[in-house]
Amino acid sequence: MIEHIGPQLFNGLVLGAFYxxxxxxxxxxxxxxxxxxxxxxxxxxxxGYLAYTMVLRKVPFGWALILAPLIAVLVGIIVERTLVRxxxxxxxxxxxxxxxGLSLMAEEAFRLIWGPNGVPFSPPPALAGxxxxxxxxxxxxxxxxxxxxxxxxxxxxxxxxxxxxGLRLRAAVQDTExxxxxxxxxxxLYAVNFSLGIFLAGIAGVLAGGMLGLSPTSGNALLMPAFVxxxxxxxxxxxxxxxxxxxxxxxxxxxxxxIPAASEVSMYVLxxxxxxxxxxxxxxxxxxxx
Amino acid sequence: xSKPLLALDGVCTNYGKIRILRDVSLTVGEGEVVAxxxxxxxxxxxxxxxxxxxxxxxxxTVKYAGQNITGWPAYRVARxxxxxxxxxxxxxxxxxxxxxxxxxxxxxxxxxxxxxxFEHLPKLAELRSRKAxxxxxxxxxxxxxxxxxxANPHLLLVDEPSQGLAPLIVExxxxxxxxxxxxxxxxxxxxxxxxxxLKIADRAYVLDSGRIVHSGAAAELAADRDRIRTLMGLDVAxxx
Numbered sequence: 001m002i003e004h005i006g007p008q009l010f011n012g013l014v015l016g017a018f019y020x021x022x023x024x025x026x027x028x029x030x031x032x033x034x035x036x037x038x039x040x041x042x043x044x045x046x047x048g049y050l051a052y053t054m055v056l057r058k059v060p061f062g063w064a065l066i067l068a069p070l071i072a073v074l075v076g077i078i079v080e081r082t083l084v085r086x087x088x089x090x091x092x093x094x095x096x097x098x099x100x101g102l103s104l105m106a107e108e109a110f111r112l113i114w115g116p117n118g119v120p121f122s123p124p125p126a127l128a129g130x131x132x133x134x135x136x137x138x139x140x141x142x143x144x145x146x147x148x149x150x151x152x153x154x155x156x157x158x159x160x161x162x163x164x165x166g167l168r169l170r171a172a173v174q175d176t177e178x179x180x181x182x183x184x185x186x187x188x189l190y191a192v193n194f195s196l197g198i199f200l201a202g203i204a205g206v207l208a209g210g211m212l213g214l215s216p217t218s219g220n221a222l223l224m225p226a227f228v229x230x231x232x233x234x235x236x237x238x239x240x241x242x243x244x245x246x247x248x249x250x251x252x253x254x255x256x257x258x259i260p261a262a263s264e265v266s267m268y269v270l271x272x273x274x275x276x277x278x279x280x281x282x283x284x285x286x287x288x289x290x
Numbered sequence: 291x292s293k294p295l296l297a298l299d300g301v302c303t304n305y306g307k308i309r310i311l312r313d314v315s316l317t318v319g320e321g322e323v324v325a326x327x328x329x330x331x332x333x334x335x336x337x338x339x340x341x342x343x344x345x346x347x348x349x350x351t352v353k354y355a356g357q358n359i360t361g362w363p364a365y366r367v368a369r370x371x372x373x374x375x376x377x378x379x380x381x382x383x384x385x386x387x388x389x390x391x392x393x394x395x396x397x398x399x400x401x402x403x404x405x406x407x408f409e410h411l412p413k414l415a416e417l418r419s420r421k422a423x424x425x426x427x428x429x430x431x432x433x434x435x436x437x438x439x440x441a442n443p444h445l446l447l448v449d450e451p452s453q454g455l456a457p458l459i460v461e462x463x464x465x466x467x468x469x470x471x472x473x474x475x476x477x478x479x480x481x482x483x484x485x486x487x488l489k490i491a492d493r494a495y496v497l498d499s500g501r502i503v504h505s506g507a508a509a510e511l512a513a514d515r516d517r518i519r520t521l522m523g524l525d526v527a528x529x530x
Contacts, residue, residue: 164392171382171393178380181342183368183396183441 006136008257009250014142014211016249017149021204022226023233023241024156025197031173031236032193034092035084039099040226042106043198044205045219047072049114051206052121052214061124065148069202076198080191088190103220110216118215145207152203153242156196160238169193173236225252228267232274234284243282294353295320295445295476296341301350303333303340310336312500313350318445321474323467325487325508328497329522334480335377337497338447341478342374343367354445369396373443377450377480379430383423387414390422390433391440400442401473407436411466428459435466446470448479452486464490484522488512496521 022040029037051068055061083102087095122128123141130137160166172179172189180186205219212218229248233240248267255266274282294317303311310333318324328334339345341352346361353359354370368374382390391404391414408415411432417425422433431451438446448467452460468490471477481487488494491508504511504521511518 167385167389167392171385171389174382174384175380177344177364178374178376178382179393180364181344181368181374181376182394182437183365184393185363185365 004257007138008253010133010136010138011142012250012253013246014146014249015253016246017146017153018204018208018222018245019225019229019248020242020245021149021152021200022222023229023245024153024238025200025204026226026230027233027235027238027241028193028200029197030230031238032169032176033084033088033095033190035088035095035099036092037084037099037197038096038223039079039102039106040197040201041219041221041223042103042110043072043076043201043219044208044222045110045214045216046075046106047202047205048121048209048214048218049110049119052114052119052209055121055124061127065203065206068206069199072202072205073195073198076195077191080194084194085187085190107216107220114216116216118213118218121209121214123210141210145211148203148207152200156200156238159196165192225267228271231281232271234278234281236285237281237283240281240283294318295322295355296478297351297353298337298341299351299353301337301340301347301352303336303345303347305336305345310500311340311347314340314497314500314502315350316495316502316505318476318478320444321471321476322493323471323477323479323491325484325491325494326478326480326497327482327484327487327494327518327522330482332497333500334497335449336500338374338376338449338478338480341367341447342372368441369398371398371442371444373438373441373446375431375434375438375446375448375451377453379427379434381422381425381430381433384421386419386421387425387433388418390437394437394440396441398442402439402442404440407439410469411436427455428462431455431459431463432466435463439470443475445476445478448477450480450482452481452483460486484518485512498522 022044026037026040029035047068050071051064054064054068059067079102083098084095087098127141127144129140131140131143160170168179168184169189172186176186208218208222225248229244230241232247233242233244247270251266251270252263256263278284296318298314298316301311301314302309314337316324326334326337336345340347343362343364351358351360354367354372359367359370382393391407395404413429414432414436417429422430425433451463451467455463464486467477467479471490479487479491488508488511494506494508494511495502496504498521
């Protein structure tokens, strides 16, 4: 049993990195516009299927990993401009319902196009096999996933803290009216911010397709843990989403090892404990929907 | 009077179904300082919001440098050269002083750069890395003015700059506004503290329940305290 702890901990980190990156996308969109994007999982699934189709048509996996999320972003921009944007001035409840409806429609569309069952989407041969981490063997593809997700998180952090656009986004989260009065077109900010969230979801979707399988509902399966992640990390905090994701991943993988039957419930228990101690989550801020 | 840089003509603005501004007409000339006075709730802030497009007017026109900008989105109005120092400062509290200033840089060019703002407001230079939320009220007001300046505006809309500040700091704020006037920036200043604003203003308007009830030279109004008392329906506190 003990010898399984190391690999399982690493599995938890991989899973946690997925939750973190999906939660980051959710948080970005929620922080700026108050939109709870229930269709976030659908964008993951879409990117997964697109990458699957590309790889079938001999597009190298590396290219599919970039192109599929970009196409998902294009769809995301259309959705944001036509469906989400008119609801920005309303209560979050409206966009929640709308995006929930959208996710149901997307699920059926995936069924129609790619069939009701899961499709086999395996990692490319170069990333199959296992690599030695010195103290243990570990699947190469999972190491690749962790590296890609870490790069994506670091790139997001750099974008938000080191670029002018990132600065405007951070400011707009605090006061969109004032940022407009300083000469920034907030509609462009909203669209780019939404796209960023979808791009992160897309990358996670392609990688998850190769690790956890790909079916019409696979993205939505990651969505609930991602919401739990946002709540544990604290709404409004991007850093919280990262910490929360890793905690949820480790909680699930450790309970899978010791009490397999409780693996599903463990993240909710974790959430309950965190909320008892810190009602706003670990790094949460006040008045996100104020 | 010099040719109007800003001209409001018959502006009516609602908040929801409630009419706030009724047929407001006013002008601000190039390099002119105009005070917009009135009690709380008279519609002063709404007038500013109508100009900026934050609360677009239902009727009437807003012209800037001869161009009809009625109902333009705020970012386009700002890019024309309209700076805004809002009521309550509205700093980006989680960002540093420097970042707050950087947000206003727009590449329009002009005399005001961040180093120049730091030169004029040395206190801000000392606090450049401090989060704006941790600045005092007076420091925030300086930052709000500095932020508006970095955009090199031709017209500055200043809303209640004395609100919640200690008298000494208010004096400082008005000294800076006076210096700005010397550089040729037109200023529309909203104040409840009438005498304070009248000191630096060329002309003044008084708003009451959303209507302009008086307009005239600032010095004339300042000299006639009874008039101010009647117009604004309140006692005028003597100022230092």
